[in-house]
Structures are given as C-alpha cells and as structure tokens.
Amino acid sequence: MQDNQQRPEDRTQENISEQARIRREKLAALQSAGEDPYRITRYDRTHLSAQILRDFDALEGQEVTLAGRMMSRRIMGKASFAHLQDGAGQIQVYIRREDVGEDLYAAFKSFDIGDILGVRGTVFRTKTGEISLHAASLQLLSKSLLPLPEKYHGLKDNDLRYRQRYVDLFMNPEVKDVFLKRSRILSEIRAYLDGKGFLEVDTPILLPIEIGASARPFVTHHNTLDMDMYLRIETELNLKRLIVGGMERVYEVGRIFRNEGMDTRHNPEFTTIELYQAYTDYKGMMDLVEELYIRLAKVICGDTHITYQGQALDMGHWERLTMVEAVKKYAGCDYYDWKTDADARAAAKAKNVAVPADATRGTVLAELFDAFVEENLVQPTFIYDYPVENSPLAKRKADDPAFTERFEYFICGCEYGNAFSELNDPIDQKARFVAQVEKKRAENPNTTAQVDEDFVTALEYGMPPTGGLGFGLDRLVMLLTDSASIRDVLLFPTMKPLDKKPEAPSAPKAAEAQDAGAAEAAAEPSPVEKIDFSKVEIEPLFADAVDFETFSKSDFRAVKVKACEAVPKSKKLLRFVLDDGTGEDRVILSGIHAYYEPEQLVGKTCIAIVNLPPRKMMGMDSCGMLISAVHHEEGEERLHLLMVDDHIPAGAKLY
DSSP, X not given: OBTTOOOGGGOOHHHHHHHHHHHHHHHXXXXXXXXXXGGOOOOOOSOOHHHHHHTHHHHTTOEEEEEEEEEEEEEEXXXXXXXEEETTEEEEEEEEHHHHOHHHHHHHHHOOTTOEEEEEEEEEEOXXXXXXXXEEEEEEEEOOOSOOOOTTTOSOOHHHHHHTHHHHHHHOHHHHHHHHXXXXXXXXXXXXXXXXXXXXXXXXSEESSOOSSSSXXXXXXXXXXXXXXEEOSOSHHHHXXXXXXXXXXXXXXXXXXXXXXXXXXXXXXXXXXXXXXXXXXXXXXXXXXXXXXXXXXXXXXXXXXXXXXXXXXXXXXXXXXXXXXHHHHHHOOOXXXXXXXXXXXXXXXXXXXXXXXTOOHHHHHHHHIIIIIGGGOOSOEEEEEXXXXXXXXXXXXXXXXXXXXXXXXXXXXXXXXXXXXXXXXXXXXXXXXXXXXXXXXXXXXXXXXXXXHHHHHHHHHOOOOEEEEEEEHHHHHHHHHTOSSGGGGOSSOOOOXXXXXXXXXXXXXXXXXXXXXXXXOOBOOOOOOOOOOTTEEOOOOOSSOOOHHHHHTSOXXXXXXXXXXXXXXXXXXXXXXXXXXXXXXXXXXXXXXXXXXHHXXXXXXXXXXXXXXXXXXXXXXXXXXXXXXXXXXXXXXXXXXXXXXXXXXXXXXXX
C-alpha cells in the first residue's frame, strides 16, 4: 500500500472531509490513551537530513536522531519506508517491525502523511543505493489534521499558494529555496555595506505628516495623541537628517507602505534599501551599484551571466547614457534641437505621445523616455542627468541647471533603483517642496500633504555634499531568483479576502470545513443585491444603421486574463496578457485602471475585438480592444468591463 499514490479523482471534497474526520478521531484516541502529541515540548535532534546525505562516509553505521514531516510512506507487511522532510531536505527512513516492536510499528501504520515525527536510528545505504536511516524508535511529535495536497498535482494554484504559504513551503521545495536566497541576498548586501563603513539604522514607520511626494500613504489614528499618522512611503528624509547630524554613511533596510495599485511588480508593503554617503555624488553611487550587483550575481547565481525570464543578462557590463542620449538613440529626438517648450510639444505630437498642454522641454523629454526608451533597456543600464521637473530632491547640474544629478538603473526594461547627488540647498529645497505640495493639492483637494518644515530646518544647519541611493529589495530578489511576480518573493503578499464567509465553527464541522488546498468554510447564502438604476444616463442609440457585412468584419472573441499589471508611469493603463485560444499570448492595453485593480481581473473571461491593427501605447503594442459598458450617473462616467461565464472557452467567437 502506498499512501502517497492517491488518485486525483479520489480527492473530492467529500473524500477530504472524510480524511479530516478520521484524523481527528485518531487524535482523540491518542489523547484518551494519554498520548497527546501536542503535549510534547521538545525533541533533541543530533543531525539534519542534508548533513547525513553530505557526510555519509563519516556517519555510516552511526546512530543519529532526526525530526521532520512525513511526506510519503510505503507499507510492505512487516517493514515500511517513509520519507522524512526537515528544514534542510528529505531522507528515507526504514522501519521494521522486529526492530521497533509490535506496538510501535502498529502505531506507525496509523500515522498519517503530514504528521511530524522524531526518529532515532542508524545511518545506512539500501541495496538500491539510497542513503537512509534504519529506525530503532520513532515518536509522533505533532498531528496533521488536514491531508496534504496530492503528490503529483500538489499545491499549484498561485492564489492558493500565496494564501497558504505555510503549505507552499513544504510542498514546493523550489519556493523555499527562493526565500533562502532572499535571506542570503540581504546578508550579502549588509556585509557589503558594512564593509564600506556604512552604519545600519532604523527610522520611524509612523510619521506625523503626509509629505508632498506623489505616493499615496496609508493613514491611521494615534488615540493617545488624538492625531492622524501616516505609514512611511520612504525612509529618505530621516536618513538625510542623520547625515546632517554627522553620521556620514548610513543605510536602512526599510519596510515601506504605499496605498496604491497591485500587480506583478507592486505590493502595498515592500522593502527598500536606502543609503546615503557624505562627500560623494551620484557617480559614486553608480560605482557602488555596479560593484554590489556584480558581487550578488557571483554569490547567488555563481556567475555574472544570469538569465531572467528567458532573457540572458550580463551583470558584469553596465551601459551609461544620459536621458538626452537615450531619447536620441531610441526615439530619434534631440532635446537640444528644441529651442522652446512649444518645439518640444510639437516633437511629442509628431511621435504620437500625449503630453500636457503646458508641458516643458524637460517634461516632454521624460515622456518620450517612457514611451520609447525604457522597454529597450534590457541589459543593465544607467540613465542619468534627469530633467529638474521630475527630480524634486536632486541637486541641479552646475553646468546645466535644467538637469539634475540623478540616475535610475534599468534591467529587462524595468527600473530597479534611483540615486541622486542630494539637494542640500535649503532655499531651493523649500521651493521644490512647496511646488510639490501645490501640485498634489491641485490633483486632490482633500489631500493633507504639507511641506516638511523640519527637514528644511535640518538643511539650514548644513548638510555636506551627499550621494544617495534607493532600490527595491523585492525586485532585486525577483531578478536573482528568476521570479516572475513580486508575490513569489514575499512570504505573505497582500491578498484580497475571499468572498466566502464561513459558518460559525463547530467542533464536528471544523474538519469538514477545510480542504487540502483552500481550507475554506461553506458560504452562507447572501441576499440578492438590489441595484438602483434610476440615476443612470444612457447615450442615445446610433441613428445610422450598420450593414451586416460591416458588422461581421469585427472579430469578437472570448479571452481569458492570464496576467494583468499596471503600466509603469501611467495612471490609467492596465496591461493584459490574454489567452485568445490561438496558443500565443495576446497583449492589450486598456485605460480602465481607475475602475479596476489588476488582481481583480486575473482569471476572468472577457470579450475582445482581436482583428484591430496594433496600436502604440506607452511604447507598447496593444493588439485589440477589450469591450466595456459605459454609462453616466449624475454627470460621472461609470465603466464595467464586460465579463462572461467562465465556462466559455478562450477563443470562442461571438456572433
């Protein structure tokens, strides 16, 4: 009998519920017999599985003790095999009735896959050559009351994996390896910076004011002080206060919170590393980034040549381009040909790039960069000398005040970090803060954003010339572990709660309410939603008739949303990766971010026109159009993306 060879068709909800009931009955029997495994507080191990596999020659024939989760079992009469998984790996255990005794062998046969066991035995190699442990005794240390996911199909659903990371970690070893590497990456970064004389510090997460930066903060209320407080959106200003205070090299591994969209590269809480060094500039930060990334690639990946999502990258070679050079190279527009702001806006119009009516030369340059350059920066590239319009904290270039001493670096078309020669002029800083706050208030009259006057005061005492750098740890881990989504490198990513609401728990139903994957209780029936359409304004129908032949030229298809993410630097656009039934992914960009977050749409079945010619949007081809229903209520536009029954297959044609 092989416990780990369960047929997928047998893993019905009823079957799982029955297994859970039986496991609880086994636990109750153990407790009644005075053998409650949950009362055990300690089990002394001498080794981990990986140590035995690595040092077999030295350990063969020696007695050791192991502990871990039983992941499989084969019962063969008077002898059995099991695989025990601990924090370092797996090892086979051989259990024979005549060695452990009749009672203990019978108890072992009643154990379940997933139970936590302690085993004492002798290290040996089987006739088939597998390094194993010959058990002399074993003990149940903890009971698994839920059956594990089936071995061959396992825990594969991404949504479920993120919600139940605790199952994901022991069922999918490659997942655990990602987080082991994350820890190593962080350790290496700390070792590198510590070796450069940087001091690691901690700064407050709760702040008394909302600063004028564009990111939207989370707000909470401090009861004792009776005041609203804001979760930090950056660590920058406090770290630079420390530079003023004479701590000349500081860094922080900081948890950051931004109340904004979610996609494969964004999570509301994430980790940044920010560092500041007195008496250097942005070029010094450039050298530091290059040196650090080369070190990390060698330590984590074994070579500076790595692969990310199928793209070969050379982390040992970094290109350096000014933003002006990059736009000239990839967009064919030369900033220095524009004598006026109007010239710049005309150049943008000629490239079909929308810019504000009052856009300056610097604004147009940044927009052309977003539209034409970023996606082409596959190999590691520094882009430096940014327009002052979008760099409120960077120092102006002495020889060209329209630009700042700032750089960002890009890999695989994605920005990974940002650095400045930090602005230390308090008068200039105050003016830029004021402009930043005014802009934010114009966009959102309800904002509480204000100028950080204390930071300006700090600068008035004098801050030395300083180079600063900030980069996202999560994106870096994605790169070095070849992970497609930020959720793959966060142990507990932010998730929308499940719609289903569980019944009030009762002892007998607690087991039945859980399945091996979702662990969801049965949903209570919800009342039918009453919708008020009385204020809906519908546009008049077209007066002109369209002949049938013209209509039939539009190819409407059902499409499945495989992935959805916000388009960087765009407040409106979402980028959809769609299954249209052809076997090749279709990419469509849609300006509906004001109405939906990306995570709401993944897995949905929608309707799209698939035979429209590709259209450039933010430098990307949009191949088709998703169909939405639009109406107005009280002068405000309302939009609903057309979603249909998930039973409709991808590629189904609409007639």
